[in-house]
Amino acid sequence: MSYQAALYMLMYAHRHAPHASCSHTGIPNALLIPLKSLDVLCAVAVLQAWQLYIGVDLAVKTWPAVMNKEGWLEQEHTTSDLRGMRGTFICGCIFSFLAIMNSFNTIVTITEKRQHEARKVQQRKRAG
Secondary structure: OOHHHHHHHHHHHHHHOOOOEOOOOOOEHHHOOOOOHHHHHHHHHHHHHHHHHHHHHHHHHHHHHHHOOOOOOOOOOOOOOHHHHHHHHHHHHHHHHHHHHHHHHHHHHHHHHHHHHHHHHHHHHHHO
C-alpha cells in the first residue's frame, strides 16, 4: 500500500467512523487525529520529495558503474559488482521518475477536484 493510500484511508476513517473503530480500516478512533487537507498535502509533498531524494541519491552514487566499459561486451571480473551497480542505477532513475510523476498527478488530481467542486457550487446557485 502506498503512503498516499494510507493517508487517504486515515482521512476517510476519521470522517466516517463515529464509533470505537472504523470498520473499513480497523484503526481505533483513538489513533485517528483530525487531518486537514493542508496537513495531508504537506505530508504527501514531504514523502514525494523524500522519494525523489532517495532515487536521485541512488542514481548519482552508482552512475560511474554505467560509464565503466568493463562487462558490457566481455565477461567482468568475479570481484566486480558492476551488474548490481548498474541495476541499482536503473532503480534509482525509475524511483526518481515515479516521484516526479506522482507529484504531477497529485497536483492534477487536486486541481480537478477543486474545479469539480466549483462546478457543483455554481450549479447549486443556478438551481436554487
